[in-house]
Amino acid sequence: MSETLLAEFQVIGQRLSKLDAPQKVTGRTVYADDMHIPGLLVGAILRSPHPHARIRSIDTTEAERLPGVAAVIHAGNVTQRRFGYGQDNIPLKTDKVRCIGDEVAAVAAVDDETAKRALELIKVDYEVLPGVFDPFEALSETAPVIHDERVDITGNISMRWDFDHGDVEAAAAEAAVIVEGDYSAPQAAPAPIETHVVIASFDPNGHLTVWSPVHMVFMYRKALADCLGLDWRRITIIQPPVGGSFGGKIDIEAHDFITVMLAQKAGRPVKLAMTREEEFIGARTRQPIHFHMRTGADAEGNLLFRDAEVVSDNGAYNAWGSHAMLVAMNTITSMYRVPNSRIRCAVVYTNKNYGGSVRGFGNPQATFAVEQQMEELADALGMDPMDLRLRNANQTGDITPQGLEITSCGLSECLEIVRRQSRWDERRGKMRQRNRGLGAAAYIHVGGGARIYGSDGCGAMIKIDDSGQVTLITGASEIGQGSETVLAMIVAEEMGVPVSAVAVINSNTDIKPWDVGVHASRTTFVAGNAARMAAKIARDRLLETASAVLGAPADQLRIRDGIVEVIGEPGRSMDYARIVRRRLLHEEGSVVMATAFYDPPTHNQDKEYVGNISASYGFGAHVAEVEVDPETGMVKLLNLWTAHDVGRALNPMTVEGQIEGGTAMGVGLALSEEIVFVDGRVAAPNFHDYGMPTAVDVPRIEVNLVETIDELGPYGAKGIGEGGIIPPPAAIANAIADATGIRPRAYPMRPWKVKHWIDTNERSYVIVSTDRSEKRESN
Amino acid sequence: MLVELKVNGFPYRREVAPDTTLLTYLREVLELTGTKWGCLTGDCGACTVLVDGEPVVSCLQLACQVSGHEVTTVEGLDTAGELNDLQAHFVSNGASQCGFCTPGMLMSAEALLRNNPDPSEAEVREALSGNLCRCTGYNKIVDAVLETAKARAMAVSAVPDLSGSSSSVGS
Numbered sequence: 020m021s022e023t024l025l026a027e028f029q030v031i032g033q034r035l036s037k038l039d040a041p042q043k044v045t046g047r048t049v050y051a052d053d054m055h056i057p058g059l060l061v062g063a064i065l066r067s068p069h070p071h072a073r074i075r076s077i078d079t080t081e082a083e084r085l086p087g088v089a090a091v092i093h094a095g096n097v098t099q100r101r102f103g104y105g106q107d108n109i110p111l112k113t114d115k116v117r118c119i120g121d122e123v124a125a126v127a128a129v130d131d132e133t134a135k136r137a138l139e140l141i142k143v144d145y146e147v148l149p150g151v152f153d154p155f156e157a158l159s160e161t162a163p164v165i166h167d168e169r170v171d172i173t174g175n176i177s178m179r180w181d182f183d184h185g186d187v188e189a190a191a192a193e194a195a196v197i198v199e200g201d202y203s204a205p206q207a208a209p210a211p212i213e214t215h216v217v218i219a220s221f222d223p224n225g226h227l228t229v230w231s232p233v234h235m236v237f238m239y240r241k242a243l244a245d246c247l248g249l250d251w252r253r254i255t256i257i258q259p260p261v262g263g264s265f266g267g268k269i270d271i272e273a274h275d276f277i278t279v280m281l282a283q284k285a286g287r288p289v290k291l292a293m294t295r296e297e298e299f300i301g302a303r304t305r306q307p308i309h310f311h312m313r314t315g316a317d318a319e320g321n322l323l324f325r326d327a328e329v330v331s332d333n334g335a336y337n338a339w340g341s342h343a344m345l346v347a348m349n350t351i352t353s354m355y356r357v358p359n360s361r362i363r364c365a366v367v368y369t370n371k372n373y374g375g376s377v378r379g380f381g382n383p384q385a386t387f388a389v390e391q392q393m394e395e396l397a398d399a400l401g402m403d404p405m406d407l408r409l410r411n412a413n414q415t416g417d418i419t420p421q422g423l424e425i426t427s428c429g430l431s432e433c434l435e436i437v438r439r440q441s442r443w444d445e446r447r448g449k450m451r452q453r454n455r456g457l458g459a460a461a462y463i464h465v466g467g468g469a470r471i472y473g474s475d476g477c478g479a480m481i482k483i484d485d486s487g488q489v490t491l492i493t494g495a496s497e498i499g500q501g502s503e504t505v506l507a508m509i510v511a512e513e514m515g516v517p518v519s520a521v522a523v524i525n526s527n528t529d530i531k532p533w534d535v536g537v538h539a540s541r542t543t544f545v546a547g548n549a550a551r552m553a554a555k556i557a558r559d560r561l562l563e564t565a566s567a568v569l570g571a572p573a574d575q576l577r578i579r580d581g582i583v584e585v586i587g588e589p590g591r592s593m594d595y596a597r598i599v600r601r602r603l604l605h606e607e608g609s610v611v612m613a614t615a616f617y618d619p620p621t622h623n624q625d626k627e628y629v630g631n632i633s634a635s636y637g638f639g640a641h642v643a644e645v646e647v648d649p650e651t652g653m654v655k656l657l658n659l660w661t662a663h664d665v666g667r668a669l670n671p672m673t674v675e676g677q678i679e680g681g682t683a684m685g686v687g688l689a690l691s692e693e694i695v696f697v698d699g700r701v702a703a704p705n706f707h708d709y710g711m712p713t714a715v716d717v718p719r720i721e722v723n724l725v726e727t728i729d730e731l732g733p734y735g736a737k738g739i740g741e742g743g744i745i746p747p748p749a750a751i752a753n754a755i756a757d758a759t760g761i762r763p764r765a766y767p768m769r770p771w772k773v774k775h776w777i778d779t780n781e782r783s784y785v786i787v788s789t790d791r792s793e794k795r796e797s798n
Numbered sequence: 799m800l801v802e803l804k805v806n807g808f809p810y811r812r813e814v815a816p817d818t819t820l821l822t823y824l825r826e827v828l829e830l831t832g833t834k835w836g837c838l839t840g841d842c843g844a845c846t847v848l849v850d851g852e853p854v855v856s857c858l859q860l861a862c863q864v865s866g867h868e869v870t871t872v873e874g875l876d877t878a879g880e881l882n883d884l885q886a887h888f889v890s891n892g893a894s895q896c897g898f899c900t901p902g903m904l905m906s907a908e909a910l911l912r913n914n915p916d917p918s919e920a921e922v923r924e925a926l927s928g929n930l931c932r933c934t935g936y937n938k939i940v941d942a943v944l945e946t947a948k949a950r951a952m953a954v955s956a957v958p959d960l961s962g963s964s965s966s967v968g969s
């Protein structure tokens with residue numbers, strides 16, 4: 020796009036405050052738990068205290084007798100169907116519990132205290148079974164079988180993700196250098212500050228309304244109907260403002276169904292608010308994944324192959340986490356140009372809380388392995404890791420082995436920026452005496468939607484009323500990321516009206532048009548394009564009327580700051596709201612309305628996992644600088660330089676907000692966050708021990724926005740909701756390696772682990788072609 | 799038991815159970831839902847309010863123990879809908895995304911600025927370290943607080959010092 024056109028933007032590119040910010044800073048935003056509904060009961064769930072047990076019987080008699088209890092439910096007295104991939108889950112567990120936190124019974128009562136007392140009065144007779152908590156042990160033939168009812172699988176392997184491209188063995192035979200090692204990502208939590216809160220209410224006609232901070236509302240509605248046997252045309256989902264999600268609230272979970280069943284049974288509205296402890300033991304987490312990886316290159320540093328054996332620790336059931344390999348696979352096959360790749364992945368059940376879809380979805384995990392091997396490989400080749408990356412960097416026009424079509428790519432530029440800002444060339448590898456090091460990591464991630472359903476679309480509607488207020492009714496959800504604001508900006512830009520004239524309606528399934536939901540960094544791209552299309556149509560309608568009123572052809576007209584004018588004749592102009600009224604307020608008048616549906620031109624992956632699932636791909640690079648105390652293993656993160664290819668920053672302030680927030684989450688993953696299990700029990704289900712970074716733990720994050728102006732993105736924008744979280748674990752691991760010479764094997768890189776690696780001089784294997792008989796250790 | 803509190807300048811008298819927390823008193827009894835909760839164990843800071851000007855996590859504070867005291871919540875920061883300067887800087891810096899940590903964050907920041915009008919960045923980070931934010935990465939929050947401090951300092955120095963001047967105002 021030319022400079023002159025750039026200057027034409029009225030709204031796009033401005034650092035606009037979020038439209039909902041004044042509500043939020045005054046405490047006036049009404050989140051789910053702030054809502055008041057007459058007659059509201061409190062719901063609570065009885066969860067399994069055992070990681071693996073058979074339910075012999077449930078006795079709820081005493082709980083039912085407790086005054087103030089309106090409903091007690093369990094598998095024996097409700098109608099429910101199975102849900103989840105492979106239909107391996109059910110809201111209230113029937114014969115078996117498979118992890119601590121499994122939902123066994125639930126109550127609705129007049130208040131919290133009564134609900135809690137009622138739960139204590141429910142007697143469940145369990146036959147405790149041996150559990151298996153380690154995915155590698157779960158693979159053994161003697162391991163307890165967790166889903167014995169699933170006849171479609173063998174043992175505990177819930178599913179496989181196997182991929183082949185080219186000939187890895189032939190490539191390995193040719194490689195000058197091969198590095199080989201293990202890399203593990205832990206179970207971590209999305210941990211939004213607001214817990215899950217759901218309210219369900221049936222009206223006397225049997226119409227169900229659910230208030231839930233979920234952000235795939237249409238799928239949520241369908242899942243509710245399917246599981247509970249309800250008519251989905253008679254369900255309204257209302258999304259109150261969301262107090263953070265990061266994927267944690269994306270999907271329907273057992274407690275959602277349970278809240279509805281309680282409301283059904285009690286005949287009154289029910290609210291269920293999960294506690295923080297329940298969030299850690301009973302809400303979805305980030306999938307723990309273990310990689311055994313090999314990467315090979317020729318003597319010049321051209322990548323030849325990547326080969327990964329992957330064990331994905333599924334926990335007790337298939338939720339979204341079982342599909343984290345969908346994204347991890349993209350990174351293994353398509354991060355940098357890799358001509359040959361092979362993946363063998365088993366998704367393995369264990370008796371633990373199970374993984375969902377958390378920001379970055381599989382990508383921080385895979386990048387931790389891929390990007391450490393890039394630096395190991397560079398060191399083994401005697402090359403600078405940045406040079407190795409640049410040599411192999413994806414470029415515009417590439418089609419990767421999985422069929423990802425790279426139509427715009429700022430990867431090299433991002434790498435160059437962080438290289439320069441961190442003074443990489445002068446400092447990397449030269450600060451070990453001071454226990455300091457630099458490490459880099461880059462990423463590829465979907466940036467133009469992600470087609471994993473039949474449609475990846477989003478609907479948009481625009482109406483303009485007699486006041487001139489422009490209302491955008493969008494399928495997209497606001498979850499704090501600022502989608503309302505950016506969509507209002509797009510509409511304002513396209514229509515030439517002030518942002519203050521645009522209202523955004525987005526929270527009610529009765530009103531808003533269909534959308535897949537918020538995931539895969541897709542909202543700005545997909546919902547943005549839909550809003551822009553609808554706005555264009557609405558503008559053209561306005562101009563059609565204006566043409567008659569001003570007596571000039573429509574293509575000679577434009578709207579700026581709300582004034583419709585004949586181009587080059589500023590005197591011939593009229594306020595757009597008056598044009599609307601001219602069109603509306605007479606016999607046979609009409610209202611300005613427009614609808615659009617945007618579905619990116621992408622394809623589902625085929626059975627071989629090949630298909631261009633996104634209309635655009637985002638790239639970025641980080642460099643971390645750390646100081647490691649070799650005595651304690653303590654890692655101090657000193658600096659973090661980041662550069663992200665955002666296509667175009669529609670609102671640089673909110674883009675930075677996404678990157679900074681994501682990066683801070685990545686820092687948490689890298690250094691401190693982990694849900695630690697002891698025999699299937701979450702050791703400390705609280706914020707105090709979990710390790711979420713505070714203001715003192717996150718350094719100032721340097722953010723550089725690289726604008727590649729994507730061909731299909733709205734005004735050239737790509738999705739950027741997840742980019743920030745992906746590189747930090749890998750970049751920080753590489754920085755630790757630079758500072759110490761050891762190779763981190765797993766995150767979070769807590770002091771005791773780093774100390775252990777230093778003490779044991781942890782290294783990967785390197786095979787050099789001149790001496791294939793011998794594996795030698797290197798960093 | 800009777801708990802009397804002055805909240806954001808208004809007196810309230812309510813009969814509550816002795817184990818009622820200040821958080822419950824504010825949110826459920828007075829229906830002042832601006833104050834949030836994220837843990838109920840004192841770890842997230844979302845429930846932070848000021849009691850006699852000092853920040854307190856209201857989830858761990860029994861209402862009866864602060865009976866007779868003055869409480870300020872996020873609803874008490876703005877004046878008739880006009881944002882105070884700290885709130886305004888939160889808005890203009892993009893310091894609030896989902897907004898769930900924001901009320902507690904504002905109260906901790908307000909308490910800091912009242913006690914230390916010219917904090918360093920490290921002091922701001924330290925003062926906010928009891929308030930978890932999952933959305934922002936903290937940078938924009940820290941900037942908002944530092945900018946507010948700067949603006950307040952300028953406003954103070956801009957007030958003409960009349961004490962020693964020979965003004966025409968009669969004394």
Ligand code: FES
Pocket residue numbers: 834835836837838839840841842843844845846855856857858
């Ligand atoms: S709710 Fe009080 S500190 Fe978290």
Ligand code: FES
Pocket residue numbers: 212262263499893894895896897898899900930931932933934
């Ligand atoms: S703005 Fe969402 S937690 Fe801070």
